[in-house]
Amino acid sequence: MPVLMRDVARKAGVSITTVSHVLNETRPVAEDTRQRVLKAIQDLGYYANTSARLLVRGQSDLFGLIISDIENPFFPELVKSFERACAEQRLEVLLSATNYDRSQAQNAVRRMLQNQVRAVAVMTSQFDADLQAQLTGRKVPLVVLGAGAPGRNHSTIQIDWLSGIAEAIRHLHRLGHRRFALATGPQDQVSAVAHRDAVIKALAKLGQRPMRVLEGDHGPESGADIAKVLLSARERPTVIFCGNDRMGIGAIGMARDLGLRVPEDVSVVGSDDVWIARYSSPPLTTVRIPRDTLGQLAFEVLMKMLHSKRRVGQRQVLKTALVARGSTAQAASGQESSGRDIRSFSAEPESGFAD
Amino acid sequence: MPVLMRDVARKAGVSITTVSHVLNETRPVAEDTRQRVLKAIQDLGYYANTSARLLVRGQSDLFGLIISDIENPFFPELVKSFERACAEQRLEVLLSATNYDRSQAQNAVRRMLQNQVRAVAVMTSQFDADLQAQLTGRKVPLVVLGAGAPGRNHSTIQIDWLSGIAEAIRHLHRLGHRRFALATGPQDQVSAVAHRDAVIKALAKLGQRPMRVLEGDHGPESGADIAKVLLSARERPTVIFCGNDRMGIGAIGMARDLGLRVPEDVSVVGSDDVWIARYSSPPLTTVRIPRDTLGQLAFEVLMKMLHSKRRVGQRQVLKTALVARGSTAQAASGQESSGRDIRSFSAEPESGFAD
DNA sequence: GTCTATTCGGCAAACGTTTGCGCCGTCTTG
DNA sequence: CAAGACGGCGCAAACGTTTGCCGAATAGAC
Numbered sequence: 161m162p163v164l165m166r167d168v169a170r171k172a173g174v175s176i177t178t179v180s181h182v183l184n185e186t187r188p189v190a191e192d193t194r195q196r197v198l199k200a201i202q203d204l205g206y207y208a209n210t211s212a213r214l215l216v217r218g219q220s221d222l223f224g225l226i227i228s229d230i231e232n233p234f235f236p237e238l239v240k241s242f243e244r245a246c247a248e249q250r251l252e253v254l255l256s257a258t259n260y261d262r263s264q265a266q267n268a269v270r271r272m273l274q275n276q277v278r279a280v281a282v283m284t285s286q287f288d289a290d291l292q293a294q295l296t297g298r299k300v301p302l303v304v305l306g307a308g309a310p311g312r313n314h315s316t317i318q319i320d321w322l323s324g325i326a327e328a329i330r331h332l333h334r335l336g337h338r339r340f341a342l343a344t345g346p347q348d349q350v351s352a353v354a355h356r357d358a359v360i361k362a363l364a365k366l367g368q369r370p371m372r373v374l375e376g377d378h379g380p381e382s383g384a385d386i387a388k389v390l391l392s393a394r395e396r397p398t399v400i401f402c403g404n405d406r407m408g409i410g411a412i413g414m415a416r417d418l419g420l421r422v423p424e425d426v427s428v429v430g431s432d433d434v435w436i437a438r439y440s441s442p443p444l445t446t447v448r449i450p451r452d453t454l455g456q457l458a459f460e461v462l463m464k465m466l467h468s469k470r471r472v473g474q475r476q477v478l479k480t481a482l483v484a485r486g487s488t489a490q491a492a493s494g495q496e497s498s499g500r501d502i503r504s505f506s507a508e509p510e511s512g513f514a515d
Numbered sequence: 516m517p518v519l520m521r522d523v524a525r526k527a528g529v530s531i532t533t534v535s536h537v538l539n540e541t542r543p544v545a546e547d548t549r550q551r552v553l554k555a556i557q558d559l560g561y562y563a564n565t566s567a568r569l570l571v572r573g574q575s576d577l578f579g580l581i582i583s584d585i586e587n588p589f590f591p592e593l594v595k596s597f598e599r600a601c602a603e604q605r606l607e608v609l610l611s612a613t614n615y616d617r618s619q620a621q622n623a624v625r626r627m628l629q630n631q632v633r634a635v636a637v638m639t640s641q642f643d644a645d646l647q648a649q650l651t652g653r654k655v656p657l658v659v660l661g662a663g664a665p666g667r668n669h670s671t672i673q674i675d676w677l678s679g680i681a682e683a684i685r686h687l688h689r690l691g692h693r694r695f696a697l698a699t700g701p702q703d704q705v706s707a708v709a710h711r712d713a714v715i716k717a718l719a720k721l722g723q724r725p726m727r728v729l730e731g732d733h734g735p736e737s738g739a740d741i742a743k744v745l746l747s748a749r750e751r752p753t754v755i756f757c758g759n760d761r762m763g764i765g766a767i768g769m770a771r772d773l774g775l776r777v778p779e780d781v782s783v784v785g786s787d788d789v790w791i792a793r794y795s796s797p798p799l800t801t802v803r804i805p806r807d808t809l810g811q812l813a814f815e816v817l818m819k820m821l822h823s824k825r826r827v828g829q830r831q832v833l834k835t836a837l838v839a840r841g842s843t844a845q846a847a848s849g850q851e852s853s854g855r856d857i858r859s860f861s862a863e864p865e866s867g868f869a870d
Numbered sequence: 871g872t873c874t875a876t877t878c879g880g881c882a883a884a885c886g887t888t889t890g891c892g893c894c895g896t897c898t899t900g
Numbered sequence: 901c902a903a904g905a906c907g908g909c910g911c912a913a914a915c916g917t918t919t920g921c922c923g924a925a926t927a928g929a930c
Contacts, residue, residue, distance in 0.1 A: 162631075162653055163574075164886065175910045180888060187889095190908060205649060210629040211888035214566035218517075230788075231591040238584055243612075252626065255610055257598075271607065274565040276517075284678055294560065380794050409794045416796055435586075436791045439735050439764045441771055504925045519916065530880045535918060544918095567916035572884045714898060876927075883921105888914085898905075 163206045172200040183208060214276060223462065224254045224272040224280035226265070226287070232378075232406070233434040235283075235449070236435050238305075241455025242281060249463075251278075258286045270292050281305060285349035301465035303458050315461045315474040317454065319351070321358035324447035324480030328401075328429055329362040329480060330405060336491035337399045342373040343386040346402035352378070352403055355431060355510035359401055361403040371397050376407050378399065383410025384417075391418050391426065398426060398491045405430035407436045408444050412487060423489035433483050442486030518561045527555040536565060553570045569631060578817065579627040579635035581620070581642070584676035587733070588789040589759070589806070590638075596810025597636060604818075606633075613641040624649050634817040636660060640704035656820035658813050669815045670829040672809065674706070676713035679802035679835030683756075683784055684717040686837060691846035692754045692782065697728040698741040698766060700758035707733070710758055710786060726752050731762050738765025739772075744782065745772050753781060753846045760785035760792045763799050767842060778844035788838050797841030804835050 169176040174193060181187045182197040189197070201208075214220050223246050227235045239249050243253045254275055258266035265286040272295065280295055283305035295302045296313035303315040310316045334338070342359055345352030356373065363369060374389060376382030383402055387410065390397055402408040408430030415422050422428055422442055430437055433448035463472055524531040529548060536542045537552040544552070553563075569575050578601050582590045598608045609630055611623035620641040627635050627650065635650055639658035644745055646840035650657045651668035658670040665671045687695070697714055700707030711728065718724060729744060731737030738757055742765065745752055757763040763785030770777050785792055807859055816829055 162886090166886085176887080177889080177910055178908090181909090184888080187909090188907075193908080205652070207625055207628045208884055209570070209631070210916090211566040211569035211631070213888075215564070215570055215917085216888045217885080219916070230585070230594055233588065236586040236591065270562055271560045276564070297560070359790075380790075406794075409791075413794055413796060413798075419762070436764075436794075439761075439768055439795070441768060441796045443768075517916090521916085531917080532880055532919080533878090536879085539918080543878080564916055567885090570887085570916080571918045573885070774872080862927075872930090874927100874929080876925100878923105878925085880923085881921085882919100884918085885916105888915090891911085893910080894908090896905100896907085899903090900901100 162175065163204045163512055164368070165206070165208070167204055167207050168197065168200045170194045175331070178291065193246045194409075203483050218276070220249050220276045220278060222275055222277040223251050223279035224256070224268075224275075226256050226258065226268045226272070226280065226282045226284060228258055228260055228284040228286065228471070230255075230257050233406070233436065234432050237269040237434075238283065238455050239449040241452040242459055243455075245456045245459035258284045260284075260286060262286050262288075265291055272300070273298060278396070279303075279466055281458040282460060283307075285351060291512050300489045301462050303461045304467070305458055308335045310473060310475045312473055315465060315476070317457055317461065317476045317478055319354070320477045320479045321355050321447070324360060324364065324449075324482050325355075325358045326362040328445070328447055328484075329366065329368075331428065331484060332399055332429070332488060332491075333366050333368070335427075335489065337445065338368065338491070340368060340370050340401055341390045341397035342370045343383055343390075343400055343402045343513070344373060345378040345407070347375055355403055371387060371395070376403065378404050378407060380406045380410030384414040385410075387411035387414035387428075388418070391415060391420060396426065399488070400426060401429045402431060404432050405434045405444055405446055408487070409436065409440050410512065412440060412442070412444070423487050425492060427488040427491070429488060437483075438485070440487070445485045445488040446483050447480050448483045450478065454478060458501030517849070518559045520561070522559055523552065523555045523561050526559065527552045573631070575631045575633060576606050577609045577630055577632040578606050578814070579611070579630075579632035581611050581613065581623045581627070581637045581639060582634065583613055583615055583639040583641070585610075585612050588761070588791065589787050592789075592806040593638065593810050596807040597814055598810075600811045600814035605839065613639045615639075615641060617641050617643075620646055627651060627655070633822055634658075636813040636817060638662075640706060646684075655741050655819050658816045658820070660809060660813055663708070666828055668828060670820060670831070672812055672816065672831045672833055674709070674716075674804055675782045675832045675834045676710050676802070677716060679837050680710075680713045681717040681806075682837040683719065683800070683802055683839075684714070684721065684723075685841060685847075686839060687754055687784070688721050688723070689846065690782075693723065693846070694750070695723060695725050695753045695754045695756055696745045696752035697725045698738055698755055698757045698762050699728060700733040700762070701728050702730055707758055714756055726750070731758065731773065733762060734763045735760050736764030737769070738762030739769040740765075740767035742769035742783075743773070746775060751781065754784065754843070755781060756784045758786060760787050760789045760799055760801055763801065763842070764791065764795050765795070767795060767799070775840060780847060782843040782846070784843060792838075793840070794840070800840045800843040801838050802835050803838045805833065809833060 165176045165179050169179045179197055182189050182194050246253050248500055256266055256271050258265040269291050279301040280305050285307060292314055305317050306319050344356045347353055376384045376386050387400060390430050401441050404410055408428050411428050412422050415426055420426055430444045430446035433446045437444040437446045520531045520534050524534045534552055537544050537549050578739040580597050586718040601608050609632055611626050624646050624853055625824045636658050640662060647669055661674050662670050699711045702708055729741045731741050742755060755766050757766055763783050766783050769775050770781055774780055785799045785801035788801045792799040
């Protein structure tokens with residue numbers, strides 16, 4: 161039983177044209193007429209039918225946001241900051257998750273196109289050139305966050321992992337750590353590869369190499385599994401550098417289960433700084449990526465693309481930063497020198513933990 | 516530059532009618548014609564314009580879901596299970612968050628109505644009778660989760676806090692605990708009140724009363740603040756029973772900061788069983804509310820309402836259950852008898868921690 | 871060969887808005 | 901008092917689909 165504009169018009173004794181103009185403030189209407197119309201709208205609880213409006217306008221008030229997984233605590237904060245930025249311009253957000261599945265990513269794109277979003281921000285690995293092209297081909301401004309090669313038709317906001325990770329590595333190095341192990345995220349995700357490479361590069365700057373590199377799936381269980389392997393080996397690392405906070409928390413839990421103390425026996429570093437990192441025990445040292453800024457920035461980039469004639473892609477870089485907390489400390493003495501000269505450990509990812 | 520049905524029709528050499536029928540499988544089309552049309556659709560990358568379709572059909576393929584806050588880790592799992600249930604019936608989900616704000620709740624309702632959702636599930640305290648009426652008045656099937664008085668025009672799925680909480684209390688009582696303190700969520704939220712009442716009732720069954728009841732805001736900081744007050748008092752509780760897991764984790768952190776051991780010196784219980792509860796240290800004992808079932812159930816209730824002529828509201832109850840983990844243990848001896856006869860402590864909420 | 875049944879597919883009207891165009895009074899100006 | 905300007909508003913065409921109705925063509929029955 162929808163209430164239509166004509167109902168409002170009849171009740172206010174005007175034409176639907178006038179109602180429309182009152183609603184959209186798109187041409188002056190005499191004050192008393194205006195009041196009558198507004199009253200009728202109130203009384204009837206009228207809302208404009210979005211479909212009809214969209215159909216004739218050919219343009220929605222929607223910005224799209226495609227993420228990997230709403231359950232991954234990395235994303236909600238991003239979603240919120242993006243939504244906040246949009247809300248300020250009276251824009252709404254159409255959210256879609258890929259759940260790490262290519263076909264769901266395709267589905268997300270379809271949703272965006274069908275709902276005629278004005279622009280789209282994407283942060284997920286399941287987003288190949290084809291999917292990008294489906295959007296850019298329709299002239300939909302697109303910004304790819306975190307991963308993504310720069311292209312002429314879309315913008316990118318890249319995460320400068322190196323800044324924060326180098327800071328973390330220097331910090332640990334100063335604390336005497338020389339035996340670093342790496343628990344990476346799934347290496348079929350661009351961002352996880354970027355993270356891994358940054359760690360290796362930062363280590364290299366200090367003349368170090370990771371003892372071992374093991375691949376997980378970004379879930380806490382995989383962090384625990386990897387920690388178990390690392391910590392039961394003959395030569396234990398003094399630092400486990402994890403691909404995200406959830407793996408870090410899993411690693412801390414496993415260390416405790418193995419009777420080791422964190423950070424006295426082993427330091428653990430996470431990545432992302434999701435809220436829980438502050439409340440684990442010990443609180444997790446991590447590399448923060450500023451998600452509130454990220455959402456805001458993504459929005460601004462899209463706005464700029466919308467308003468410029470030449471829809472050329474921009475490229476931005478967002479710095480990360482070390483957040484030092486309780487899960488890292490001075491290296492246990494007696495180990496710090498022995499690890500100095502590591503010879504035969506591979507820096508290539510080993511398998512066994514990908515999902 | 517949208518691709519329209521007429522583009523497809525021209526390319527396939529048929530009328531738009533035929534294209535439509537191919538698309539919707541709404542009347543038989545000769546196989547070769549069908550193939551030509553499908554090919555054209557493929558080649559052009561055509562997607563039906565949702566607005567136009569909606570406008571004529573008068574009905575969308577959308578189910579609405581209104582939650583409080585996407586950053587609250589309670590909700591993502593609910594969202595996902597609801598989405599999964601919908602996806603199986605080829606329905607999409609329109610998600611809106613109130614962010615604990617009445618005007619945003621109103622906004623969410625407007626979105627639902629404007630997008631002509633078929634049905635709506637709501638789980639947030641910011642949802643009064645007026646908002647409900649706006650939906651039910653438009654004959655939109657509505658199910659209210661968790662809180663909500665039953666009504667004739669909408670369904671409810673209530674959370675039976677008592678089942679799980681009583682289990683937890685009995686468990687703790689058997690372990691010798693007699694000094695319970697309560698860290699509740701904000702008491703202007705129906706669900707937080709229900710939770711509190713259930714705890715008090717479960718205690719009463721065993722002839723106990725809470726030593727103190729302090730009100731927080733469901734955030735970890737408030738859990739920490741409350742723990743500080745409780746644990747620095749002369750008479751310490753042996754159990755802090757929290758309104759949700761985040762407060763529980765905050766409480767554990769504070770206990771550690773105060774030099775107390777969990778669970779040896781004080782047991783902490785959370786509520787909800789969000790994923791992080793498993794990975795705190797010690798892992799948090801909690802009262803689980805089955806969110807996957809909840810989303811599924813909400814969907815089924817809505818479907819039933821849609822398909823029955825008389826849109827009368829149903830009422831369901833969902834049981835909770837204790838999940839015993841490492842944050843609870845035997846009460847410290849020497850305290851367990853002294854708390855036996857508590858006299859003068861108030862069981863009414865004290866103020867000072869609401870946001 | 872005619873008639874009927876059946877298969878296939880097009881025509882055009884709706885869906886609820888927005889908006890260009892234009893009409894009707896009233897006010898201002900000389 | 902004539903004429904132009906202007907404020908206030910309505911008419912009707914469009915937006916891209918879906919779908920009831922109908923026509924054309926072919927096949928089958930007699």
